[in-house]
Ligand SMILES: Nc1nc2c(ncn2[C@@H]2O[C@H](COP(=O)(O)OP(=O)(O)OP(=O)(O)O)[C@@H](O)[C@H]2O)c(=O)[nH]1
Ligand SMILES: Nc1nc2c(ncn2[C@@H]2O[C@H](COP(=O)(O)OP(=O)(O)OP(=O)(O)O)[C@@H](O)[C@H]2O)c(=O)[nH]1
Ligand SMILES: [Mg+2]
């Protein structure tokens with residue numbers, strides 16, 4: 001399972017609670033220390049981890065708990081609630097509608113896996129019966145159009161792009177207009193990699209967005225990203241207001257905590273994960289299995305209703 | 307007056323307990339700057355070992371001591387044990403009537419091809435004759451990406467001298483063989499340097515990592531540089547270790563190129579994580 005390693009660590013940290021009769025400040029600190037270590041080793045943002053620790057301690061407030069309450073359950077529930085907050089923004093992502101044009105624009109940092117994931121997603125929808133196509137609005141990176149063209153050709157997906165046009169706004173508009181006329185249902189727009197430190201690159205992203213008016217903007221994040229995930233994703237959110245996240249390279253060794261932090265910071269759900277370099281290596285993501293596993297910790301489903 | 311102050315507050319033995327608050331702050335600071343947790347723990351432990359049983363005074367003084375000791379440790383880690391003077395090494399190898407070969411390895415999308423082109427730019431400014439070997443025969447557009455760079459760089463050679471060509475065999479072929487052919491070609495055609503691009507690979511993929519050893523033994527690069535991005539988190543440590551080990555028992559990485567430093571602001575911890583764990587590796591900067 002995705003995030004399997006992380007949930008295994010978390011579950012084992014929580015098991016200290018089940019094994020112990022006396023729930024005191026010392027035990028709580030020890031459990032929290034283990035949980036925080038697991039999160040930090042997975043690249044979850046340091047500030048978020050710090051907040052989680054503080055928030056659990058405050059909410060549990062052991063010393064003011066009246067005698068007779070089940071301290072163990074209160075601690076478990078509080079911890080689980082806080083962990084779920086990390087991965088589940090409780091927001092629904094846009095769902096493409098058949099028989100209609102759905103424009104999807106990809107944004108993200110350099111090399112995160114946008115172009116690869118664009119083709120994967122087009123293929124995914126094509127297999128679901130959507131008439132899909134690709135537009136290359138990356139006029140910056142050397143060989144970007146060739147890359148998209150070769151991928152699209154292999155996947156037999158119509159594409160649009162240019163070797164000579166240097167304005168990504170114009171090219172994306174041309175491509176989307178053309179495919180709209182041809183009644184394509186899924187039009188995916190690939191853009192150049194960019195980062196928050198370059199204001200003009202962000203301005204360009206906004207201009208492309210204004211030109212193609214996407215129904216959904218997706219931010220692509222590399223599973224191995226570290227502490228920069230928070231500030232970069234926040235900045236992308238502020239400029240592009242993306243509505244979904246794809247985490248790529250989950251086939252690697254990285255645990256994806258940086259990308260999870262992006263979920264928490266931007267309150268945006270992960271919709272797919274990339275699990276390899278090949279075209280079919282894309283999986284739908286739902287936070288539910290991860291959450292179920294967390295809920296399984298200490299068997300507290302019954303407490304989750306409220 | 308400083309002496310008076312010192313004697314007033316100083317003179318206490320540093321104990322493990324008195325160190326903890328400052329070490330804890332330091333550990334968190336390092337992690338916020340994107341140093342991997344394991345490395346941050348290790349660095350703090352070694353600072354603790356150095357400081358324990360030394361004499362000092364109140365909390366402020368301990369904080370300063372921790373900071374000073376950490377600074378020294380980091381400086382030591384980041385100072386290469388040997389330096390690479392590429393231009394001199396190229397001249398030396400050219401006396402053997404063969405080209406100097408540099409290859410770039412690393413995980414997917416970190417900036418191998420881009421940094422290879424940046425190095426080509428630097429070498430061209432030194433009027434050298436460069437052959438770029440397109441040995442990423444897997445990723446779509448990888449060959450064309452290099453072709454665009456070569457054609458842009460050719461304009462530079464018209465102004466400033468030097469020479470640059472692309473050596474490619476398209477897609478799907480064996481990378482190690484192409485690399486070897488490129489080096490042979492460069493020897494015949496009197497190129498000074500061969501820059502070998504390779505496909506990105508997951509460091510946990512046995513098959514792809516295994517092919518690196520064959521690559522190193524066939525192409526015999528004089529310099530193997532690992533490209534890693536400043537964006538990467540705790541995975542940096544395993545990346546460096548696994549690439550270093552994949553080259554076989556007779557070959558190590560010669561250095562790191564840390565890319566995308568412009569995207570992380572002051573969160574430059576990756577540099578420390580990469581080098582702190584790999585004995586004998588050098589930090590070459592970007
Ligand atoms: N292992 C693995 N590699 C991936 C995955 N997704 C993408 N890649 C690889 O990551 C590298 C970068 O992918 P691209 O799709 O070119 O990334 P990009 O975001 O379009 O890059 P720029 O356009 O330069 O910003 C390529 O080598 C891809 O093959 C994945 O899920 N797993
Ligand atoms: N901001 C920034 N972007 C960079 C830097 N180096 C490379 N890039 C960008 O990162 C993306 C990937 O670069 P490539 O050189 O294609 O990376 P690669 O390692 O060859 O990728 P694969 O061959 O797909 O594994 C491109 O968009 C580059 O422009 C850098 O130092 N800073
Ligand atoms: Mg791209």
Ligand SMILES: [Mg+2]
Nearest residue numbers: 418419442448
């Ligand atoms: Mg490359």
